[in-house]
Amino acid sequence: MGVRVIEGHGEYGTETGAVLICSTSGVAFGPVMKDAEEADVFLEFLGVDARVLSENDLMASYSEFLNGTRICEDCEAEVAHVDWKEHQEDHEYERLRAE
Ligand SMILES: [Zn+2]
Secondary structure, X not given: OXXXXXXXXXXXXXXXXXXXEEOOOOOEEEEEEXXXXXXXXXXXXXXXXXXXXXXXXXXXXXXXXXXXXXXXXXXXXXXXXXXXXXXXXXXXXXXHXXX
């Protein structure tokens, strides 16, 4: 039970997309996102169960997500939401190297 992410490729394998599905009803909903990683960060950004939002609110939130930024607590940099996962991975890599 919950929201899951399905990632797939287009007919010619050149496009990739990811959508949210409700695992209870099997219904896909919301925007087609770039990939599963972006979808994961978007879900974290929402902070609520995506299923409680209307389609309009979900699309508005996605637009906000694509254009928005957040402040990294580690380095105080302003990071675009869409780059957030990569930014966190860079810090993780630095931490591992420092050990
Ligand atoms: Zn940082």
